[in-house]
Amino acid sequence: MHQSQFKDFNVSASRYGPMKEVLGQGIFTTEGHAWKLNRGLLRPYFSKGHVLSIDKVEHHVDNLIAQIPKDASPVNFQKLAFDFTMDVITEFLFGRSVNTLSSTDPALQKFADTLDSAEDLMGQRARCGFFYPLVKTRSLKKKAKVIHEFVDSCIQDAATALAENNLAKNHDSKRDTTENATDNFPTQREDVVSDLLTRTSDFKQIRDNLMALIIAGRDTSAASMSMFFYEVSRQPAIWDKLQQEVISNFGTENRPDVSEARRLKYLRQVYDETLRMYPPLAWNPRVAVDDICLPTGGGPTGDEPLLVRKGTLVAFSAWALHRDKETFGPDAETFVPERWDKLSGLDWSHFIPFGGGPRRCIGQEFALNVATFTIVRLLQKFSGVKNVDPTPFQEDLGITLASEHGVHLAFTSREDRK
Numbered sequence: 001m002h003q004s005q006f007k008d009f010n011v012s013a014s015r016y017g018p019m020k021e022v023l024g025q026g027i028f029t030t031e032g033h034a035w036k037l038n039r040g041l042l043r044p045y046f047s048k049g050h051v052l053s054i055d056k057v058e059h060h061v062d063n064l065i066a067q068i069p070k071d072a073s074p075v076n077f078q079k080l081a082f083d084f085t086m087d088v089i090t091e092f093l094f095g096r097s098v099n100t101l102s103s104t105d106p107a108l109q110k111f112a113d114t115l116d117s118a119e120d121l122m123g124q125r126a127r128c129g130f131f132y133p134l135v136k137t138r139s140l141k142k143k144a145k146v147i148h149e150f151v152d153s154c155i156q157d158a159a160t161a162l163a164e165n166n167l168a169k170n171h172d173s174k175r176d177t178t179e180n181a182t183d184n185f186p187t188q189r190e191d192v193v194s195d196l197l198t199r200t201s202d203f204k205q206i207r208d209n210l211m212a213l214i215i216a217g218r219d220t221s222a223a224s225m226s227m228f229f230y231e232v233s234r235q236p237a238i239w240d241k242l243q244q245e246v247i248s249n250f251g252t253e254n255r256p257d258v259s260e261a262r263r264l265k266y267l268r269q270v271y272d273e274t275l276r277m278y279p280p281l282a283w284n285p286r287v288a289v290d291d292i293c294l295p296t297g298g299g300p301t302g303d304e305p306l307l308v309r310k311g312t313l314v315a316f317s318a319w320a321l322h323r324d325k326e327t328f329g330p331d332a333e334t335f336v337p338e339r340w341d342k343l344s345g346l347d348w349s350h351f352i353p354f355g356g357g358p359r360r361c362i363g364q365e366f367a368l369n370v371a372t373f374t375i376v377r378l379l380q381k382f383s384g385v386k387n388v389d390p391t392p393f394q395e396d397l398g399i400t401l402a403s404e405h406g407v408h409l410a411f412t413s414r415e416d417r418k
Helices: 012-023 032-046 054-067 077-094 106-127 129-134 137-175 192-197 203-232 236-250 258-262 265-277 337-341 364-381
Strands: 283-288 292-298 304-308 313-317 382-387 395-397 401-403 408-413
Touching: 012 106, 012 129, 012 137, 012 203, 012 283, 032 192, 032 203, 032 364, 054 077, 054 364, 077 106, 077 137, 077 192, 077 203, 077 364, 106 129, 106 137, 106 203, 137 192, 137 203, 192 203, 203 236, 203 265, 203 364, 203 382, 203 401, 236 265, 236 364, 236 382, 258 364, 265 337, 265 364, 364 382
Parallel strands: none
Antiparallel strands: 283 313, 292 304, 382 408, 395 401
16 A cells, blocks of 8 residues: 555545645645655655755754753643754744744644644544534634644745845845855855745645645654653663663763664664654555456455455554564553664654655655654753653553543753753
């Protein structure tokens, strides 16, 4: 479904209806030629070669650290993580952050809160399959109006600034033709929306794809960071080993770049184990476009071919796949980062936290970079973390996987240990 029979299954049939009010016809909800155009438009911003501005991320990391109590008081880290990644992705996309971690502006907070509730509704509707119209369509439309008004205002502000910039550039070039006046007016803008405006004049296409990028860039990072600390806070030996690796490489103050952080072997193993146990895209539906035959799934034992009729809704679960004992061992239900010593060459079809094949989550590299850098900085700033919520994990399935009860932790400031 991801790769060899990719064209036999339709994504938009299971996504567009439940999510069209908010996501429109962006990369998440389209197929065929429209999907290829959208992906081609967005791929440059999320490629491995695209350099994430660490200066901008660091500012928001500082805001995140400031919100964590220094006296070991409990805090819902999951809530902070989602606010933090919302701040990062909006600055990356719009050139200005909503600053939900520090802002007192009710309009900005309303946008963030409305997006959260809209995602929950879209997840509920998607899980209802063909019965999605029965689930709160009117409520979702109201939320979409609030969200779109904010995003449209960001696009319009960027368009106005771009027009003024071009006017000034033309004025300067006429006034002085002996100098290269364009040096002060680069065509490659730092924020995504301004750059998109130089590549297409279709405001709706820009908005629909920005909505997809907000979700791809925010939710995957926030969910994985939250569950990383959920597990680490319950296993002090893992925390101590992470501390040793980070401090021996960077100390407590030296800021690593993303490539340096990504090279930390044990941190990557803990992060991969987090993605294995709690994949952000825990389930994914598809609809068969024709009568097709899957290689297994039929017969008394499930080892024979299986006929899937045209129009059948088929869902696959990364949650279940990642707990396959044949692949991950008899302790597949247990959080063991060291298992990745033996899994470094694992075929991607067994490990799909961000999906796989041509429709793999476009925000994967962005999520990995933001989460890894932020985790390193938190390990530098705090000497300990403790779980303060005995409630067993219960999944919250929106578009991505999170904890229903939050992730309640108590951090120990490194300064308090001196």
